[in-house]
Amino acid sequence: MMRKRSLVRRSAAVAAAGAAALVLAACGGDGDGGPAVGHGGHDAAASPSASSTAPASQERHNAADVAFAKGMIPHHRQAVEMADLAPDRARSAGVRKLAADIRKAQGPEIETLSGWLTSWGEEVPAVGAVDHSGHGTGDMGGMMTDEEMSELGKASGEAFDTAFMELMIKHHEGAVEMARTEQADGAFGPARKMAGEIIASQGAEIEQMNELLGRG
Numbered sequence: 001m002m003r004k005r006s007l008v009r010r011s012a013a014v015a016a017a018g019a020a021a022l023v024l025a026a027c028g029g030d031g032d033g034g035p036a037v038g039h040g041g042h043d044a045a046a047s048p049s050a051s052s053t054a055p056a057s058q059e060r061h062n063a064a065d066v067a068f069a070k071g072m073i074p075h076h077r078q079a080v081e082m083a084d085l086a087p088d089r090a091r092s093a094g095v096r097k098l099a100a101d102i103r104k105a106q107g108p109e110i111e112t113l114s115g116w117l118t119s120w121g122e123e124v125p126a127v128g129a130v131d132h133s134g135h136g137t138g139d140m141g142g143m144m145t146d147e148e149m150s151e152l153g154k155a156s157g158e159a160f161d162t163a164f165m166e167l168m169i170k171h172h173e174g175a176v177e178m179a180r181t182e183q184a185d186g187a188f189g190p191a192r193k194m195a196g197e198i199i200a201s202q203g204a205e206i207e208q209m210n211e212l213l214g215r216g
Helices: 002-030 042-059 063-083 093-119 146-154 157-185 189-212
Strands: none
Touching: 063 093, 063 146, 063 157, 063 189, 093 157, 093 189, 146 157, 157 189
């Protein structure tokens, strides 16, 4: 009889211990990285925050970014327009290569800038909408006037080479200033990155043109 009672008590103790272990296991998910949700676990707290803030920071832009894109598009278009004159008018192989490099670099940048404006709900500047005299172009430094563009289009040979490089140096200097403004005031990462690339590439081309002009 005593032995039977002892066995009953041992069975009850084992059952109680098992139940306690199950309770602890259920609550222990909050501790060392378990998959618990709703108890302040890391997954429950971190995931919503990461998914909501990462895209927002990637897409953030401001008025300076919009101004940079709207200004650089017509600025680049004019540089490409100038470069398109070189194959038939330039004498120097260096000038023809420089013009080809300008078209190759700035054409795709125009497309990228236009895509940003469209994604931001902004209007892309129309082709030919900019007055070459500089009126209404804001801070778009270095833009050629209609008269300068006309004179360049009439030149050929060595006269074209000299005029092209002198005008393009001025044009590039304006683009570099616009890019520096974007780096200082802009918020959109890809635009700031492009600005840095413009500063580097057009700065190098300015040095190259000065050397070709004998100013090195």
